[in-house]
Amino acid sequence: MSQEKNINRLELELKTLPFFVHEYVQKKSIVPYSVTTLYEYSKEFRRFFEWLKHESLIFSDTASITLEEMNHLTYEDVELYKGYLLSSPRLGTSSDGRLRSHVSIQRSITALKSLFQFLATQTENQDGKPYIQQNIMLKIDNVKTGRTLQDRSRAIEKKILIGDESLEFIEFIDTSYENLLTSHQAKYAFKRNKTRDLAIIALFLGTGIRLSELVNMNVSDLDISNMEATVIRKGGFKDTTMISSVFMEYISEYAKERHTLYHPERTQKSLFLSLYRGKAQQIDQSTVEKLVAKYSSAFKTRITPHKLRHTVGTQLYKKTNSLLTVSHQLGQTGTSATALYTHLVDEEKREAINDLWTN
Structure with a gap:
């Protein structure tokens, strides 16, 4: 996929995402993260927010999620999402019905850890405090493949x-x-x-x-x-x-x-x-x-x-x-x-x- 196509796809994803994700992407573009990584991460953010809305853990549309809603999320909420990823089948692929791979689930966890780390340490509201008061992703374990190096x-x-x-x-x-x-x-x-x-x-x-x-x-x-x-x-x-x-x-x-x-x-x-x-x-x-x-x-x-x-x-x-x-x-x-x-x-x-x- 060319750089131009990735930029266009990232821009389309951002239209569905809240302002703080826009800030995240802008910040990480300066590091810089590759456009491909930011595009893939943005897709993971959207899927996470859509799941939250489906489970009535938030009530705003994905583009309008508030910092208040983010601050109300708990460690248990994210653990539920992780469980959902581990148990739900893939859709819209040639492998419909198969469970997601551990690699793809770990990519989701990695993306969310990056976002929450940014919100908890690299942002500042009008009171001079970070956007979120607690980084709940710190308690979330990575997904193990269940395979040895030899295997x-x-x-x-x-x-x-x-x-x-x-x-x-x-x-x-x-x-x-x-x-x-x-x-x-x-x-x-x-x-x-x-x-x-x-x-x-x-x-x-x-x-x-x-x-x-x-x-x-x-x-x-x-x-x-x-x-x-x-x-x-x-x-x-x-x-x-x-x-x-x-x-x-x-x-x-x-x-x-x-x-x-x-x-x-x-x-x-x-x-x-x-x-x-x-x-x-x-x-x-x-x-x-x-x-x-x-x-x-x-x-x-x-x-x-x-x-x-x-x-x-x-x-x-x-x-x-x-x-x-x-x-x-x-x-x-x-x-x-x-x-x-x-x-x-x-x-x-x-x-x-x-x-x-x-x-």
């Missing part, structure tokens, strides 16, 4: 590229994928975007950056001579990440051909482009997700940009045995998120276990 790592291992498969994957797209296409239209579309698509896959596999980080890169963020990319990480901080030399050829080729392929206007600074009604625009996140799915399905198994990130994290940990190195490369603020890779079982570990009791 999660085993699941991930089946959906990432192992060892030389990363190199084989990009070589497959470059030399073999076209042979699978049967229609002239499909072949034309593939050839038109082949250089760009190879560069996108190469940048994912050469850095481990997130989807949003790749999509929001500008031309000036790519330093080919030093094999580095500048990205905006989660939380809004700027970071420079190294690019593996193995994949630089694909990235350099696209950088040279970008203008010839898409004829962007001078004001169009986005690195990765797509054509919409003949005009070059910043590539959508959904477009990138679809092309990764398309190529990976043809190669091995359908994977996502996030699994390409796990691929890099896994391979880097195998090479360095350093969680700190992995966390720095992936732009993590600590090593807890990367601890997952210590539980990935590679071929050497399997062989060691197999030979454990042999002479």
Whole structure:
């Protein structure tokens, strides 16, 4: 999803939300949080307020909720909402009827914790006091997945590229994928975007950056001579990440051909482009997700940009045995998120276990 679309969708969400959420978004935009994060959080706020109204815990419309109503909410009210999320089925998706995932529920809790923290500590009414007197979200526990790191790592291992498969994957797209296409239209579309698509896959596999980080890169963020990319990480901080030399050829080729392929206007600074009604625009996140799915399905198994990130994290940990190195490369603020890779079982570990009791 492009930056412009996310901004428009965020503005539509804000029309349904009270003034203090507007203040929250304005404040967090300065930090800055990404527009995507603010949009996703705003959706969570709206769902929470709609539930409160449905349960008669508030009586105002979502856009008119008062600070008085917010101050009357209790820890038990939020616990009820958390229970509702845990037990109610998802609606409006291809998985209607299934329970929400723990990950999606935790996203809701995280969003609400951020909002209540803001209202309790970063606001001031006419009396010089915070908007809410008590941050009830402090008592709300995070949602546990119920899965061990070992279990999660085993699941991930089946959906990432192992060892030389990363190199084989990009070589497959470059030399073999076209042979699978049967229609002239499909072949034309593939050839038109082949250089760009190879560069996108190469940048994912050469850095481990997130989807949003790749999509929001500008031309000036790519330093080919030093094999580095500048990205905006989660939380809004700027970071420079190294690019593996193995994949630089694909990235350099696209950088040279970008203008010839898409004829962007001078004001169009986005690195990765797509054509919409003949005009070059910043590539959508959904477009990138679809092309990764398309190529990976043809190669091995359908994977996502996030699994390409796990691929890099896994391979880097195998090479360095350093969680700190992995966390720095992936732009993590600590090593807890990367601890997952210590539980990935590679071929050497399997062989060691197999030979454990042999002479």
